Amino acid sequence: MKALVNTAPLQMTFRDEPDSVMLADDEVTLRIDAVGICGSDMHAYHGHDPRRVPPIILGHEFAGEVTRGPSALLGRRFTGNPLIACGVCDYCVQGRSNLCSNRSMVGMTRPGAYAEFMTIPAKCLVEIPAGMSASRAALTEPAATALHALHMAQRAAVRPIQESTVLVIGGGAIGMFMALLLMHYGVRHVHVAETNPLRRASVAKHAQAVAFDPITEAGPQDGSCDIVFDCVGSKHTRTAAMKAVAHGGVWVHVGLQDWASEIDMRKLTLAEITLIGTYTYTMADLRATVNALHQGSFGDCAWVEERSLSDGALAFADLHEGKSASAKIVLRPH
Numbered sequence: 001m002k003a004l005v006n007t008a009p010l011q012m013t014f015r016d017e018p019d020s021v022m023l024a025d026d027e028v029t030l031r032i033d034a035v036g037i038c039g040s041d042m043h044a045y046h047g048h049d050p051r052r053v054p055p056i057i058l059g060h061e062f063a064g065e066v067t068r069g070p071s072a073l074l075g076r077r078f079t080g081n082p083l084i085a086c087g088v089c090d091y092c093v094q095g096r097s098n099l100c101s102n103r104s105m106v107g108m109t110r111p112g113a114y115a116e117f118m119t120i121p122a123k124c125l126v127e128i129p130a131g132m133s134a135s136r137a138a139l140t141e142p143a144a145t146a147l148h149a150l151h152m153a154q155r156a157a158v159r160p161i162q163e164s165t166v167l168v169i170g171g172g173a174i175g176m177f178m179a180l181l182l183m184h185y186g187v188r189h190v191h192v193a194e195t196n197p198l199r200r201a202s203v204a205k206h207a208q209a210v211a212f213d214p215i216t217e218a219g220p221q222d223g224s225c226d227i228v229f230d231c232v233g234s235k236h237t238r239t240a241a242m243k244a245v246a247h248g249g250v251w252v253h254v255g256l257q258d259w260a261s262e263i264d265m266r267k268l269t270l271a272e273i274t275l276i277g278t279y280t281y282t283m284a285d286l287r288a289t290v291n292a293l294h295q296g297s298f299g300d301c302a303w304v305e306e307r308s309l310s311d312g313a314l315a316f317a318d319l320h321e322g323k324s325a326s327a328k329i330v331l332r333p334h
């Protein structure tokens with residue numbers, strides 16, 4: 001089969017690879033129809049992820065059709081959970097499979113979806129609604145990260161989210177999905193901080209949120225945001241988040257660009273700030289998200305760009321150089 005292989009830092013090679021093999025009895029082979037490029041794939045491409053060592057087939061935001069496996073599944077179309085959970089540890093039985101102590105991952109511990117075919121355990125599959133395009137279905141994984149973070153915030157917030165002033169830090173794919181979802185939920189005051197002018201324009205146009213440059217423009221007033229989603233997760237953005245969050249507010253840490261920080265524990269304590277770390281999604285989030293995407297809760301997704309998998313190396317290079325206005329590029333192997 002053809003695959004786009006990360007062969008060295010900053011190098012993606014489209015080449016022939018051995019056909020994907022099913023590693024256990026409960027697995028299926030998917031013919032990949034669409035696969036998104038994630039920030040974590042970019043991280044590996046830059047050579048910054050010790051868990052993803054070249055040569056490796058990355059890619060975990062997939063949609064495809066079952067070509068081998070139980071006859072009941074053949075020909076059906078699925079996206080799915082790239083985190084393969086054990087199903088029996090304490091976290092799994094609590095429904096928090098994202099915290100599974102024995103998890104493995106597509107595109108990391110096993111070959112990913114930048115290929116014509118990929119194998120995966122059948123239990124990870126999430127069916128694609130009839131009439132939904134593969135490219136849109138491939139957005140399920142990143143969109144579910146936003147949905148999961150929103151649900152975590154809603155559980156901690158004192159007032160309904162519709163009444164809240166919300167700051168989203170970062171206008172990449174997760175920040176964009178977050179802004180789209182908040183607008184869909186009826187939140188009227190959504191501010192998005194983004195330094196890249198192309199992405200800022202895209203967020204303003206597609207999410208209709210107030211997009212601003214946190215370096216040159218004043219955002220919402222200090223202490224005015226009931227909820228802050230940090231979709232970047234750097235030392236700078238954490239400082240900005242703590243400044244922006246209102247007394248009694250909720251600060252959700254979604255991105256993880258770096259992790260060393262001094263946090264103003266005085267404000268956190270005296271102002272009763274709830275700080276929440278969120279990681280990926282559960283199967284329930286993925287199932288809810290595929291339907292939400294299909295029903296338009298994330299808009300028309302016209303900001304997403306499609307390219308052929310054979311041109312994938314250029315897509316990585318364009319994202320690396322900040323040349324793409326699109327916060328998400330979906331690759332098509334066929």
Ligand SMILES: [Zn+2]
Nearest residue numbers: 038061141142
């Ligand atoms: Zn991803």
Ligand SMILES: [Zn+2]
Nearest residue numbers: 086089092100
């Ligand atoms: Zn588990």
